[in-house]
Amino acid sequence: ETGVTQTPRHLVMGMTNKKSLKCEQHLGHNAMYWYKQSAKKPLELMFVYNFKEQTENNSVPSRFSPECPNSSHLFLHLHTLQPEDSALYLCASSQVSGNTGELFFGEGSRLTVL
Amino acid sequence: DQQVKQNSPSLSVQEGRISILNCDYTNSMFDYFLWYKKYPAEGPTFLISISSIKDKNEDGRFTVFLNKSAKHLSLHIVPSQPGDSAVYFCAAMLYAGGTSYGKLTFGQGTILTVHP
Numbered sequence: 001e002t003g004v005t006q007t008p009r010h011l012v013m014g015m016t017n018k019k020s021l022k023c024e025q026h027l028g029h030n031a032m033y034w035y036k037q038s039a040k041k042p043l044e045l046m047f048v049y050n051f052k053e054q055t056e057n058n059s060v061p062s063r064f065s066p067e068c069p070n071s072s073h074l075f076l077h078l079h080t081l082q083p084e085d086s087a088l089y090l091c092a093s094s095q096v097s098g099n100t101g102e103l104f105f106g107e108g109s110r111l112t113v114l
Numbered sequence: 115d116q117q118v119k120q121n122s123p124s125l126s127v128q129e130g131r132i133s134i135l136n137c138d139y140t141n142s143m144f145d146y147f148l149w150y151k152k153y154p155a156e157g158p159t160f161l162i163s164i165s166s167i168k169d170k171n172e173d174g175r176f177t178v179f180l181n182k183s184a185k186h187l188s189l190h191i192v193p194s195q196p197g198d199s200a201v202y203f204c205a206a207m208l209y210a211g212g213t214s215y216g217k218l219t220f221g222q223g224t225i226l227t228v229h230p
Contacts, residue, residue: 004157033216042116042220043158043203056217090157094216100146100165101207103216105157 003027006091006106014114015081021109023074023091031096032074033103034066038087049074050096081113117141118206120221129230133191137204137221140185145209147180148218149189152201161202162189194228201225 004025013019025032034046048056049068063085065077074091088110092103119138127133135149145166150158164171164178164187171178177190191198204221 031216040222042118042222043205043218044220045217048216092157092216099216100209101148101163101205101216101218102160103158103218105159107155107157 004091004093004104004106006089006109008109009107010110010112012112012114013078013081015083017081018077018079020078021076021089021091021111023076023106025072025074025091025093025104025106027093027104029093029095029104030071031094031099032068032071033092033094034074034076035090035092035105036087037090037108038084043090047076078111081111083113086111086113118204118219118221120202120204120224122224123222124225124227126227126229127194129196129228130193133189133194133198133226133228135189135191135202135204135224135226137187137189138185139187139206141206141208141219142182142185143208144206144219146207147178147187148205148207149176149178150203150205150220152203152223158203191226194226196228196230199226199228 007022032049035043037043046060047066067075088108090108091106148163149161151161152158180187201223203223205218
């Protein structure tokens, strides 16, 4: 596989469920990101990982818990979500050195919270 | 406060004509500006970027213009093709050394439809 792959593509969960989103990049990049796109809103940065270390948490509620076991894999653990958390969650990766904003995005995981 | 704004939710043009997508920003400290394109059921893909020290960058049919005094940038697509129909996002980045990469501020997007 090439590029950035996200699973699952679609997820429906209740407010008491625990689920995880998975992202894998095959580009040899050393930074990975979670972005969120809610309806009629711009993409919002949630988390940044650089060489497996979290370098940014953009005031995200604790019901979203990221995990980056290595530079190729990124998870977003979800628990006790609210209906307003329904959105498209996009994973991205990039090189760090010399990067001027070019990110490589996955296709996204469409989350619906009932 | 939204720092990057795309005020036109949609744009419709005829094949072969020019498409002009606009973006306004409020933070004069942004160092780089980018355009991303998104097709349905796909992730955004990088299209073209421009440094704040330049006023124009061209790549094939795509040209980005930056007007710093007006805090405005635009993407020109000439000639427009039906395959260009997609959502176009404007984004901006502050370059603050090693930790600034990938921290983009996005606009809401403009849906471009190119009619055959």
